[in-house]
Amino acid sequence: MVARRKKRAARDCEAGFPSPPGYSAIPIKFSEKQHTCHYLYVREHRVREGTKSSWPQKRTLFILNVPPYCTEECLSRLLSPCGAVQAVELQEKPDLAESPKQPASKFFHPQPIPGFQVAYVVFQKPGGVAAALALKHPLLVSTESHPVKTGIHSQYREWISNYTDAVPDPEALRLEVDTFMEAYDKKIAEEEAKAEEEEGVPDEEGWVKVTRRGRRPVLPRTEAASLRVLERERRKRARKELLNFYAWQHRETKMEYLAQLRKKFEEDKQRIELMRAQRKFRPY
Structure with missing residues (x-):
């Protein structure tokens, strides 16, 4: 029974398989141990008259039903006996000639969806x-x-x-950083030289550009100056501290201040009365 199935599968592969209209069927096997065939449906890539296409005419083969295990390298190797292969590209679905092809982003790399795909194979000569x-x-x-x-x-x-790509080479990373820093330093030096040339020169409207380079260079602080600055900052913080944080403390402080004012007022009144009594005219 098994031998009969093997013979029937081999006979079906040799006899061919019905293909969609306009396509030809190419049988493929994953390995020699496989008895059944998988079929690729191929035709010459054509577009409507007056429509532009990124694929060269008469040299491009369009393939349907490409299995997931069949890579671009596999297709190039399988079809190389037909002629020199120039390029192979696998896609999830066919290109639409009317819609422009979106450029690939260098920041986002979407994960490909595993499954059957379509392929475009470009030969160097139309005979392929x-x-x-x-x-x-x-x-x-x-x-x-x-x-x-x-x-x-x-x-x-x-x-x-993926792991190998995620781990950068230390030497390559160092070289890239050094190259970037050299370019950055060169750019800063050019900007500084340009600013020095433009400083003090009036423009078309008569304005003169003033930069920080015209200021007097700041001398480094001594230890005594640093201590004076720290003491000044401490005094400033002490003045800002809240002496009466709670409302009742603030109320008591105000009452004490009013009592002191009243006491002082009474003392001033007595002193004034005493001064008036001492200044009273006494002829004898």
């Missing part, structure tokens, strides 16, 4: 597209000379690659 459309024999994705890792092995490789 015709040879690819005529392929009928199954192509092997993973071979002994070019093994393709899938499953947990590919996940490990991706994790290791």
Whole structure:
């Protein structure tokens, strides 16, 4: 029974598989151990007349139903017997010729969605597209000379690659920082030289630019001057302290102050009366 299924699968791969209208089917196998075939649906990339496309005409092959394990390197290797491959690009969905292609951001790198994709393969000569459309024999994705890792092995490789990219090289980082600082110092020196040249020279409206360079250089403080400044700051803070924080303290202080004023007023009255009595005229 198993041998019969293997023969039927091999016969189906050789006989071909029905493809959508306008497409040709290319059978592929992941490895020699696989008996069933997966089919890539290919056609020549064309656009409407008068519409611009980023892909060269008559040299670009459009591919549908590309499995996740089939990378750009795999497609280039599988189709290289048809002709020299110039470029390969995998996408989640086909390009729309009417809409402009969005530029890739250098700050945000969205994670690709795993699944079946479409591909654009550009050959150096138009004959490569015709040879690819005529392929009928199954192509092997993973071979002994070019093994393709899938499953947990590919996940490990991706994790290791992400970790390696996240850890910067100390020497490269130091070189980048030194280069940046040299450029920054050079820029500051140019700005200072330009400011010195422009200082004191009136512009078209007669205004003169004044910079901080015209000020007298500040001498460094001595220890005695620093101590005087600290003592002055301490006195200033002491004056700002709240002597009467609570309301009842403030009320008592005010009452004491009024009592002192009344006492002083009475004393002043007595002193004035005494002075008047002493100044009274006495002829004898």
